[in-house]
Amino acid sequence: MWEALIKIGLLIFVIMTAVAYFVLLERKVAAWVQDRKGPNRVGLPLTKIRLFGMGQPLADGVKMVLKEEYIPGHVDKALYVLAPISILASALATFAVIPFGSIWPTADGYIDFVVAPGFDAGLIYVFALSGIAVYGVILGGWASNNKYSFLGGLRSSAQLIAYEIPLSLGILGIVLTAGSLRLDTVIAQQAETGMWNAFVQPLGFVVFLVAATAEAARLPFDLPEAEQELIGGFHTEYSGMKLVMYASAEFLHMITAAFLIVILFLGGWHFWGITGSGTEITWVTALLRVLVLFAKICLVVFGFMMVRWTLPRFRFDQLMALAWKVMLPLGMVNLVLVAAMVEYFNNAVAEKPLMVFLVMTGLMLVSIVVTAVLAPLGSRNERSPVGDLPT
Amino acid sequence: MSPESWLYAGATVLGAVGMWLLLPRPGERMRWVGAAMSVVSLGLILSQVSALGDMLSQSMFIVIGSTTVISAAAAVTFRNPVYCAIWFAMMLLGTAGLFMIQGSHFLSVATIVVYAGAILVTLLFVLMLANPRGNAPYDRVSWEGPLSATAGIVLVGMLTMTLGGVLKSKSFAADMPSELIAAQEAQADDQADAAGPVNILTQDHSASLGARMFSAHLVSIEVAGVLLLAALVGAVAIIAHSRAAQPEEAKSAAQVAMQAPSENGRDR
Numbered sequence: 001m002w003e004a005l006i007k008i009g010l011l012i013f014v015i016m017t018a019v020a021y022f023v024l025l026e027r028k029v030a031a032w033v034q035d036r037k038g039p040n041r042v043g044l045p046l047t048k049i050r051l052f053g054m055g056q057p058l059a060d061g062v063k064m065v066l067k068e069e070y071i072p073g074h075v076d077k078a079l080y081v082l083a084p085i086s087i088l089a090s091a092l093a094t095f096a097v098i099p100f101g102s103i104w105p106t107a108d109g110y111i112d113f114v115v116a117p118g119f120d121a122g123l124i125y126v127f128a129l130s131g132i133a134v135y136g137v138i139l140g141g142w143a144s145n146n147k148y149s150f151l152g153g154l155r156s157s158a159q160l161i162a163y164e165i166p167l168s169l170g171i172l173g174i175v176l177t178a179g180s181l182r183l184d185t186v187i188a189q190q191a192e193t194g195m196w197n198a199f200v201q202p203l204g205f206v207v208f209l210v211a212a213t214a215e216a217a218r219l220p221f222d223l224p225e226a227e228q229e230l231i232g233g234f235h236t237e238y239s240g241m242k243l244v245m246y247a248s249a250e251f252l253h254m255i256t257a258a259f260l261i262v263i264l265f266l267g268g269w270h271f272w273g274i275t276g277s278g279t280e281i282t283w284v285t286a287l288l289r290v291l292v293l294f295a296k297i298c299l300v301v302f303g304f305m306m307v308r309w310t311l312p313r314f315r316f317d318q319l320m321a322l323a324w325k326v327m328l329p330l331g332m333v334n335l336v337l338v339a340a341m342v343e344y345f346n347n348a349v350a351e352k353p354l355m356v357f358l359v360m361t362g363l364m365l366v367s368i369v370v371t372a373v374l375a376p377l378g379s380r381n382e383r384s385p386v387g388d389l390p391t
Numbered sequence: 392m393s394p395e396s397w398l399y400a401g402a403t404v405l406g407a408v409g410m411w412l413l414l415p416r417p418g419e420r421m422r423w424v425g426a427a428m429s430v431v432s433l434g435l436i437l438s439q440v441s442a443l444g445d446m447l448s449q450s451m452f453i454v455i456g457s458t459t460v461i462s463a464a465a466a467v468t469f470r471n472p473v474y475c476a477i478w479f480a481m482m483l484l485g486t487a488g489l490f491m492i493q494g495s496h497f498l499s500v501a502t503i504v505v506y507a508g509a510i511l512v513t514l515l516f517v518l519m520l521a522n523p524r525g526n527a528p529y530d531r532v533s534w535e536g537p538l539s540a541t542a543g544i545v546l547v548g549m550l551t552m553t554l555g556g557v558l559k560s561k562s563f564a565a566d567m568p569s570e571l572i573a574a575q576e577a578q579a580d581d582q583a584d585a586a587g588p589v590n591i592l593t594q595d596h597s598a599s600l601g602a603r604m605f606s607a608h609l610v611s612i613e614v615a616g617v618l619l620l621a622a623l624v625g626a627v628a629i630i631a632h633s634r635a636a637q638p639e640e641a642k643s644a645a646q647v648a649m650q651a652p653s654e655n656g657r658d659r
Contacts, residue, residue, distance in 0.1 A: 001447070079477070120596045124500040128487075131508025135480065138512070142473065142519050150519075157516055161509075181497075181597050 007115045011095055019251045020057035026305050028053075033309040067240035072144075075237060079143035084238065084245035087136025090129045091252035097122035098259050099184050101290035102269050105281060113290065114184070122183045123171060126260065127164070130215060134160045136249065141234035152233025155223050155316060162323040163214040163221075169331025170208030173201050173338040174264050177349075187268030191277040193350050196267040199357045200341075200349055203334040203364040205265045207327055212257040214323070217250065219308040223316060258300040262293065266300075269293040318377060325375040333367045398435055403548040406432030410540035413468040414533045422468075432544070433460060436551045452492055459485030460547070467533065476515050483507045497597045 024039065031038025042059045043050035071077060101113035119125065134157050141153015174197055178186045190196050198205040214221040225233030232238075235246045262268060269275055269289035276285045314322065337360065341348065348356050405428050412425025437453060462482035469475045483506045490499035533539065604612060 079473070082477070119496055121496040121500045124497070124504060128500045128503035128508060131504055131512070132484075134508070134512050135477075135515075138515060138519070139477070154516075154519075157512060161512060164508075179598070 003111070004115060008096075011100075011115060012092065015092070015095060015252065015255070016248070018255065019248045020061065022251055022255070022301060023060070023247075024053065024056050025301075026308075027056075029302065029305040030309060033306070064241060064244045069240050069242075072237050074145050076143040076145065079139050080237075081242075083136045083140035083143060084242045084249070085136075086139070087133050087249040088245040088252075090132040090136070091249040091256070094126055094129045094252075094256050097125050097183060098256070099187065099263070099268070101293055102184075102187075102275075102281065102286060104286050105283060112184075117184075119182070121181045123175065123181045123186075126256070127168065127171075130160075130253075130256075131164070133249070133253065136246075137234050140238070140246070144234070144237035146237050148230045148232070149234050149236045152225055152230045152236070155230075156217065156234060159214060159217070159221065159223060159319060159323075162320060163211045163327070166207050166323060166327035166331045167211040167215060169328070169335055170204045170211060171264065173197075173204040173334050176335075176338050176342050177201070183263050183268075187263055187270065190267045191270035191275070193353070194270075194272060194277070195349050195353045195356070196265060196270075198265040199353070200360060201334055201338050202357075202361050203330060203337065203367060206364065206368075207331045207334060208265065209261060210322075210327060212261060213304065213307070214319075216253040216257040216304075218254060218304050220311040220313050221319065222313060223319060226313060254301065254304055255297070258297050258304070261300050262296040266296055321375070321377055326371055326377065329371055329375070330367060337363055399548050399552055402432045402435035403544050405429075405435070406544040406547070407537075407541040410464065410468075410544060411537050413464065414536040414540060415468065415470045416532045416536055429464060433457065436548060448492065452489075455485050455488040455492065459489065472518050473515070476511060476518060480507050480511050483511070495596070497600055
């Protein structure tokens, strides 16, 4: 029990610090993309040392904690307070099943780098909690009693529910090849063959990547809080610590998405030649595995931040069309492809990895082209002949 | 009657009256009296729950179990449907926690995904679109309050009695010879060893669950799949039909749906 409590405390500390510094990284990347300097003044407190602005998260945190806890008069108070709590709690609880590395050898056995080792439905647990996060958005939007908030909440819940389907279709392929719902088994299976799932099922990777970006409500999918249209979306009426809870929950969702992408498709802690692949490890390989995992996470998060400043936001009908007309069929195709591979060419991944990669990539390109021809996303920007129903 | 039976009877009557007072009905409500009676009844029933293994699991079970029961009671007693839905979600989380204590991980997370993540969110969506605060008062009272409160509490009491082993030991065991009881208990122990919690808590419990569902219950799974497919096709057919037939009506419905909740008339 004490081991679990220590792990939980360490996890929350590390994760919340990581969130603060990812916020700083986001501002730095934004500045770099837009040819600015970004936050570079705040360094060590009470000294003149600037440290490239590394003290900025601390200053932001102090500022937010000291802000007034203001609750507007026209809101539904109980739900208004409950909404940010529920979204942050579910975002934090997700990390209970996510492995932060492999195992650490000790004198008597080993320590797992995961809070709840042996949880047998880890993948579904992550989805269950991302389903709970919808409540925070929809309740916050409704309880604020503000039309911008309400529209933001409605958009967001429709988007999250729609993109959960391609997300789970992308995951079903992984479950088929790994034969388990446990995240550590998924990594172990990729490390064993040396073929990351992104090479075995590239179509599933593309579907999952897009759906995970949408689930994390990152640009180009950030319609719930589109500033130009909705001011702040579902958190228009929030300020102070409650706004911080929403903002950190959003960053936590992005980090969860990065973890899932790395663990499910990019081999987790595995890297050819330096991390080994089995359970017989020394503390050097254990440390290397943690470092490799964190390097991959940071790369994926950096990718998210670059995408933010690269692609413009979707319109709402384009968003829905992408989910239902493009991602859903592509996910189905991927599932059938992977099922056929597992059923008829089960040894091909280990014996002819290059062959599998080339065939799967070719099939991915064919199915994307077919989808593009059959369900073009381009729209004529005219009113629909049927009326103003969302399409 | 034995003291335990009197206790169950008292708790059941108390709980039934308390729940009836709590249920939304027209006129004066005396909600605090009802809440106090329900809580006392719940405490009486909880005191009879047989102890689990260690202190930690016992306290976890009591906390999660009472959260579930209280949320379930709140889900039917609040007047604002949005609050009812939130309490119902809380009850689902509690149920998932109870499954988790029993070691059935898959069932626990599947409960959250299916009920809280899909069904209830859709319900909440509709509730918020339909603006429930504008309804007439007679839409917000529960019908057949005394009957439903009694039925619910009797069910809870009976389940607890069975769980506490009171029914078995008091009513059946008195007529039986002691050797027969011993033999039955030994058999029950054997069965528990063969198919009990040990089996559930294996490393690949999801895999064994799936293997059992797709071998022993294959026909049920197929029938459920066909039903869901029929529902899906039906939904698409309804949408296609209504779009082709009544574009104007759909348009006005979409406009009505955009109205946000009004400020006044707030109650819970």
